[in-house]
Amino acid sequence: MTADIAAILAIDGIATGAVYALVAIGTVLIFTVTRVIFIPFGDIAAFTALTLAALDARQLPGTVGLVVVLACMACAMEVVSLARAGEFRAVPKAVLGYLVLPLIVVGIVWLTMRFNPPMPVRIVLALLLIMPISPLLDRIVFRPIADASVLLLLTVSVALHFALVGLGLLFFGPEGVRTEPLTSMAIEIAGVHVSGQTVLILAAALVFSGLLFLFFDFTLVGKALRATALNRTGARLMGIRPARAGTIAYLLGSLMAGVSGILIAPVNTIFYDSGFLLGLKAFVGAIVGGMASYPGAALGAFGVGIIESFASFQSSTLKDVIVFSLLIPVLLWRSLASQHSEEEVEE
Amino acid sequence: MRKMLSLTALIGGLVAASTAQADITIGFVTSLSGPGASIGIPYGRGIQAAMEYKSEVNGEKIKLIQLDDGSDPSAATRNARKLIEEEKVDLLIGTATAPSTIAMMAVATELKVPMIAVSPVIGQPNPADQWGISVPQPASLLVKVVADRMKRDAMKNIGYIGFSDAWGDLVYNGAKAVETEDGIKVLTNERYARVDTSVTGQILKVLAVRPDAVLIGGSGTQGALPLLALGERGFKGKTYGTVALVNPDFVRVGGKAAEGIQVSAGPVIVAEQLPDNHFAKKLALDFRAAFLKANNVPTTDGFSAYSFDGWRIFTSAAERALKTAKPGTVEFRKAMRDEILNTKELSGVHAVYNFKAGAYHGVDERALVIVRLNNGAWTYEP
Numbered sequence: 108m109t110a111d112i113a114a115i116l117a118i119d120g121i122a123t124g125a126v127y128a129l130v131a132i133g134t135v136l137i138f139t140v141t142r143v144i145f146i147p148f149g150d151i152a153a154f155t156a157l158t159l160a161a162l163d164a165r166q167l168p169g170t171v172g173l174v175v176v177l178a179c180m181a182c183a184m185e186v187v188s189l190a191r192a193g194e195f196r197a198v199p200k201a202v203l204g205y206l207v208l209p210l211i212v213v214g215i216v217w218l219t220m221r222f223n224p225p226m227p228v229r230i231v232l233a234l235l236l237i238m239p240i241s242p243l244l245d246r247i248v249f250r251p252i253a254d255a256s257v258l259l260l261l262t263v264s265v266a267l268h269f270a271l272v273g274l275g276l277l278f279f280g281p282e283g284v285r286t287e288p289l290t291s292m293a294i295e296i297a298g299v300h301v302s303g304q305t306v307l308i309l310a311a312a313l314v315f316s317g318l319l320f321l322f323f324d325f326t327l328v329g330k331a332l333r334a335t336a337l338n339r340t341g342a343r344l345m346g347i348r349p350a351r352a353g354t355i356a357y358l359l360g361s362l363m364a365g366v367s368g369i370l371i372a373p374v375n376t377i378f379y380d381s382g383f384l385l386g387l388k389a390f391v392g393a394i395v396g397g398m399a400s401y402p403g404a405a406l407g408a409f410g411v412g413i414i415e416s417f418a419s420f421q422s423s424t425l426k427d428v429i430v431f432s433l434l435i436p437v438l439l440w441r442s443l444a445s446q447h448s449e450e451e452v453e454e
Numbered sequence: 455m456r457k458m459l460s461l462t463a464l465i466g467g468l469v470a471a472s473t474a475q476a477d478i479t480i481g482f483v484t485s486l487s488g489p490g491a492s493i494g495i496p497y498g499r500g501i502q503a504a505m506e507y508k509s510e511v512n513g514e515k516i517k518l519i520q521l522d523d524g525s526d527p528s529a530a531t532r533n534a535r536k537l538i539e540e541e542k543v544d545l546l547i548g549t550a551t552a553p554s555t556i557a558m559m560a561v562a563t564e565l566k567v568p569m570i571a572v573s574p575v576i577g578q579p580n581p582a583d584q585w586g587i588s589v590p591q592p593a594s595l596l597v598k599v600v601a602d603r604m605k606r607d608a609m610k611n612i613g614y615i616g617f618s619d620a621w622g623d624l625v626y627n628g629a630k631a632v633e634t635e636d637g638i639k640v641l642t643n644e645r646y647a648r649v650d651t652s653v654t655g656q657i658l659k660v661l662a663v664r665p666d667a668v669l670i671g672g673s674g675t676q677g678a679l680p681l682l683a684l685g686e687r688g689f690k691g692k693t694y695g696t697v698a699l700v701n702p703d704f705v706r707v708g709g710k711a712a713e714g715i716q717v718s719a720g721p722v723i724v725a726e727q728l729p730d731n732h733f734a735k736k737l738a739l740d741f742r743a744a745f746l747k748a749n750n751v752p753t754t755d756g757f758s759a760y761s762f763d764g765w766r767i768f769t770s771a772a773e774r775a776l777k778t779a780k781p782g783t784v785e786f787r788k789a790m791r792d793e794i795l796n797t798k799e800l801s802g803v804h805a806v807y808n809f810k811a812g813a814y815h816g817v818d819e820r821a822l823v824i825v826r827l828n829n830g831a832w833t834y835e836p
């Protein structure tokens with residue numbers, strides 16, 4: 108291990124860590140608002156990459172079918188529950204929100220596809236298509252059990268992940284995809300070659316964590332989301348709707364997962380089942396941050412990326428073992444919840 | 455889908471049972487759904503091409519019943535039983551994934567029906583009670599041919615990187631087996647998983663031993679990942695791999711980085727470039743024409759060709775077995791088994807086949823050629 112090898116590994120680790128950081132921040136965001144540990148997050152990222160690849164190949168992506176099916180289910184559930192409560196006046200609004208809006212998105216994609224749009228437009232389309240999936244899943248799966256324990260929500264979340272992987276195979280097929288690089292630039296930092304893609308990933312991670320920090324601390328909506336997380340009943344008494352807060356959190360989270368999916372699509376081959384490991388490693392990062400702090404989650408995710416990179420050099424067969432073994436000391440230290448020192452996080 | 459298929463098969467079976475008794479009935483199982491579908495569908499198309507190529511033996515019509523196993527070994531077992539007990543097939547052909555194929559082989563052996571496997575089967579059969587053979591080249595042979603090519607290219611120090619699974623082990627052990635004192639030395643054993651996002655660390659380790667060449671033990675699209683990383687680091691040596699890499703997506707994803715890689719593959723991959731006196735030349739071109747006619751798409755893979763070769767082995771054995779027994783009888787099944795195991799110097803599009811009791815595979819080094827990727831197309835390198 109020489110200095111320049113270490114430098115290359117560090118850069119590679121930071122790039123991987125940045126992708127994990129985006130997903131980790133999204134995971135923490137959804138967890139703090141809805142108490143759901145959203146395991147299918149990585150799947151959402153992978154589906155975004157697959158959607159973008161389909162758009163690049165001028166095909167209608169499988170995501171369209173997924174969104175339409177979910178929209179119909181969510182709308183039916185919402186209408187039935189409103190009818191049971193006797194709130195018929197709210198039905199048109201529910202149909203508009205759960206069925207018409209997603210269908211409008213699908214329509215936009217379908218129409219724009221006819222004009223062979225350029226790359227930036229395709230990226231926006233892919234993100235638009237992905238955004239409705241998480242809120243719709245929330246309505247179908249998590250809303251009916253919103254007040255359940257964290258453990259139950261986690262169990263349902265794992266089941267949902269397996270359902271999504273199956274759907275992914277159905278809609279996207281078994282082959283992996285890779286998209287065109289967003290930029291072919293490259294820079295030299297202290298004699299180490301760094302690709303423009305790496306810089307982009309890093310910038311996106313930093314910008315998003317910064318924005319979220321500002322959003323939660325300085326806007327009313329952000330504060331409302333935090334209030335919901337602390338005490339659902341209390342928040343309701345203050346005139347905050349927990350359901351709406353959840354939807355906003357899922358939308359924001361989807362956006363982050365989508366962006367990370369778009370960023371990794373050019374540097375790695377993505378399969379319909381690639382999301383799980385990505386989500387799991389991001390989850391390890393989020394745990395380091397205690398599932399509560401955004402900077403903590405981002406730092407943890409960068410740590411996971413860097414450790415993974417060095418582990419792959421030292422002992423490639425045991426790489427994932429090393430990464431997941433990290434969880435044990437972190438969990439011990441978290442559960443003892445005594446004073447903590449930053450050195451432990453970095454090791 | 456599966457219900458539909460089995461229903462059609464059932465109705466077809468009923469109709470056939472009431473008309474002709476003397477047809478040779480073939481039960482074919484493949485994976486049209488599930489994770490094995492990406493190779494199961496080509497296997498199915500290959501059988502259609504084979505039917506197009508030859509649909510009768512000595513004037514006896516061949517009846518084909520196709521079922522889907524959904525990439526699931528237990529469904530493959532059920533299919534095999536159904537085909538043997540209800541459809542009274544004379545021979546089984548199947549299937550796309552190795553576990554399902556092994557499961558079918560067990561049923562064939564138990565119910566004493568000959569079987570031609572189109573996936574690799576691991577292990578040694580009992581010569582006294584062997585009912586099946588396997589068409590594809592075994593992994594050990596794939597690697598041996600590549601290693602011999604490395605020797606010929608005077609490569610000394612070899613870096614290895616492959617999947618962290620059974621396939622990665624097979625390729626690594628195959629390369630280790632041809633190490634010699636003065637020749638090839640395999641210096642690294644780096645591994646990565648199919649879902650990994652980066653192999654920078656492993657590639658740095660490989661480059662640290664200053665290899666003349668790098669051997670890739672991956673497969674398909676994700677087999678291109680080490681090549682891309684090598685390209686980024688400006689590696690100028692040669693690269694080698696096996697037929698597991700050969701699919702259109704590998705070429706698409708690998709792009710410039712995959713240029714010049716040499717892999718061992720069945721001759722059918724480069725049919726039109728083979729010399730005229732090569733055993734597979736005319737056959738492979740006939741196969742391609744039949745494939746196009748049967749499926750309306752050109753063939754781009756090696757898997758459909760295994761189905762075709764399986765069909766060649768079956769028809770040549772059936773020609774001899776028909777002299778002693780009638781289709782649809784226990785005697786015919788036994789005669790078929792004996793004649794399949796008697797196959798001598800039968801050329802197919804992948805190999806020249808010689809089977810004998812006591813081994814599943816019947817191919818030798820003639821079954822493999824070295825092909826090189828030049829400007830996104832595979833070219834023959836004798």
